[in-house]
Amino acid sequence: HFLQGHGLRGLYTPLELSFSASKLRDMDALSKSDPMLVVYTKMDGRLEEIGRTEVILNSLEPLWITKTMINYQFEIVQPLVFRIYDIDTKYHNTPVKMLNLAQQDFLGEAFCNLSEIVTKFNHSLSLNLRNGSGHALQGTMTVHAEETASSRMAVEMTFHCLNLDNKDTFSKSDPFLRVSRLSESAVAIPICKTEVINNNLNPVWRPITLTSQQYSSRDDPLLVECFDFDASGNHELMGALQTTIAQLENLYKSKAGANFYSKKGQKKLKGQLFLDTFQEKVQHTFLDYISSGFELNFMVAVDFTASNGDPRTPQSLHYIDPSGRLNSYQQVWNFLTLLRYYLN
Numbered sequence: 001h002f003l004q005g006h007g008l009r010g011l012y013t014p015l016e017l018s019f020s021a022s023k024l025r026d027m028d029a030l031s032k033s034d035p036m037l038v039v040y041t042k043m044d045g046r047l048e049e050i051g052r053t054e055v056i057l058n059s060l061e062p063l064w065i066t067k068t069m070i071n072y073q074f075e076i077v078q079p080l081v082f083r084i085y086d087i088d089t090k091y092h093n094t095p096v097k098m099l100n101l102a103q104q105d106f107l108g109e110a111f112c113n114l115s116e117i118v119t120k121f122n123h124s125l126s127l128n129l130r131n132g133s134g135h136a137l138q139g140t141m142t143v144h145a146e147e148t149a150s151s152r153m154a155v156e157m158t159f160h161c162l163n164l165d166n167k168d169t170f171s172k173s174d175p176f177l178r179v180s181r182l183s184e185s186a187v188a189i190p191i192c193k194t195e196v197i198n199n200n201l202n203p204v205w206r207p208i209t210l211t212s213q214q215y216s217s218r219d220d221p222l223l224v225e226c227f228d229f230d231a232s233g234n235h236e237l238m239g240a241l242q243t244t245i246a247q248l249e250n251l252y253k254s255k256a257g258a259n260f261y262s263k264k265g266q267k268k269l270k271g272q273l274f275l276d277t278f279q280e281k282v283q284h285t286f287l288d289y290i291s292s293g294f295e296l297n298f299m300v301a302v303d304f305t306a307s308n309g310d311p312r313t314p315q316s317l318h319y320i321d322p323s324g325r326l327n328s329y330q331q332v333w334n335f336l337t338l339l340r341y342y343l344n
Contacts, residue, residue, distance in 0.1 A: 014148040015118070016213070017068040018189050019053060021084060021141040024060040024129075027105040032058040032233055033086040035107060036096060037141070039068045042079035052096045055087045058233030060139075065190045069148070070114065078114040082141055084129065108137040117145045122185040144189060152283045154211045155245060157275055159194065160204040161226065162257065164271040167236045172199045173228040175238060181214065182221040182242070191215070196229045207277060210245070218245040224273065226260060239269045252278035300336060302329065 019037050027033050036055045040047040051068030072078070086105035108129030117125045124144040129137045159177060167173045176196045180188040191214040197203035215222060222243050227235040239260025243251075251258055257272030309316030317328050326334065 013072045013074075015070050015072050015114075015145045016148050017051075017070060017117075018064070018144040018146070019068075019082070019141065020061075020063045020144075021129075021139060022061050024062070024084065024107055024139040025137065026060060027086040027107065032060050033105070033107065034058065034089070034092070035060075035062045036085050036087050036099070036104075037062075037064060038083045038085065038101065040081040040083070041070070042081060047081060052099075054096060055092065056233070057092070058231065063190055065193060072114055072118055072145075074115075079111065080114055080143075081109060081111055082127070082143065083109040084139075084141065106132070108139055108141075110141055112143070114145075117143055122183065122187070124185070124187065144183070144187065146183070146189075148213050152212070154209050154281055154283050155215070155248075156207050156209045156277065156279045156281060157248065157252075158205070158207045158277040160202070160274050160276055162202050162272050162274065164201040164203075164226065164238050164260075165269060166201055167228040167238060172201050173236075173238060174198045175200065175203050175226050176229055176235075177205065178225045178227065179208070179210065180223040180225070181216065182223055188223050204276070211283065215245050218249075220244060222248075226271065226273075237263055239271045241273065248275060249278050251275050298339075302332065 017039065019039075021035060021037070024033055024035055034055050034057050037053045038049060039051040040049050042048075050070060051066070053064035053066040056062035056064060070078075083101075084107040085101055086107055087099065088104060091099055091103070108131065110127035110129055112125060112127060117123060122144075123146060124142055126140050126142045129139045129141060131137050161175065164173060164175055174196050176194050178190055178193040180190045182188055192208050192210055194205040194208060197205065222245070223240060224243060225240040226238040228238050229235055240263060241258055241260055243258065251273075252275035255274075257274045260269045260271045260273065261267060262269065308318055311318035311320055313319060314321075319327050321327065
């Protein structure tokens with residue numbers, strides 16, 4: 001009632017969007033494309049960017065780890081636009097948010113409404129890619145939606161492996177781990193991966209942190225895969241195992257190792273996975289700090305100059321929208337009211 005009384009939107013469901021693509025066009029001469037996906041919402045005919053994935057090197061079948069958060073509102077139409085770009089090699093060290101999309105090769109785009117995704121039985125929707133004129137292009141993309149968890153618990157773990165199978169001929173493998181959450185429809189959704197350890201069959205990786213938002217619950221199935229890194233993007237599977245957060249904790253306490261299995265899970269491999277650390281912790285929010293006595297020096301200035309224009313015209317920052325949409329000043333006022341409420 002407090003939020004609604006201050007002009008804020010009503011009920012919504014927080015969602016996490018995951019992305020993959022298949023059979024993308026190859027825009028590079030001597031290697032494969034390096035795709036990145038950008039997500040937009042469409043409001044009043046304008047596109048507003050809400051997220052970018054990481055860049056997957058040398059892959060026409062990318063499975064991105066970076067997710068996009070969005071609030072699903074049942075009572076309104078929420079158009080989404082997805083655009084995929086091949087990132088030029090000279091920009092690989094540039095943070096994705098700093099990339100100029102006009103300087104990258106366009107691989108295609110797709111459209112849908114958020115409701116089309118959430119009303120699917122498995123909350124996954126596959127879309128054909130098109131060019132800017134709407135003509136069909138090679139490749140498809142899939143978007144998967146899941147409700148986010150409200151808990152702030154997280155688990156920090158340190159993994160190491162022993163006796164991994166060597167996949168290289170003239171040197172040792174370069175292993176890395178990828179952790180995925182298995183959905184109800186058995187779809188593996190990547191949530192985390194380690195760094196690559198070069199030339200090592202007994203690697204020890206830096207600690208990784210999984211939030212409860214990523215692993216859902218302690219008993220939900222996870223898939224841990226170990227790959228031999230290849231610069232071409234054709235990473236070779238060195239072994240996989242299915243587990244849960246609860247089982248990983250037991251593995252840590254027992255100091256035992258868990259054997260990897262072949263891709264189909266039929267053959268037990270000699271390589272084993274161990275946990276050196278397992279620590280549950282709470283991820284604190286801004287409000288935690290405020291409620292615990294953290295002090296702020298807070299100053300606010302609001303400019304009500306006439307130069308902002310006639311409030312009866314949509315171009316004015318003071319425009320009073322008959323539809324009820326808040327202008328910039330009203331949004332700031334609501335924010336200050338909420339902040340004062342929490343501070344008190």
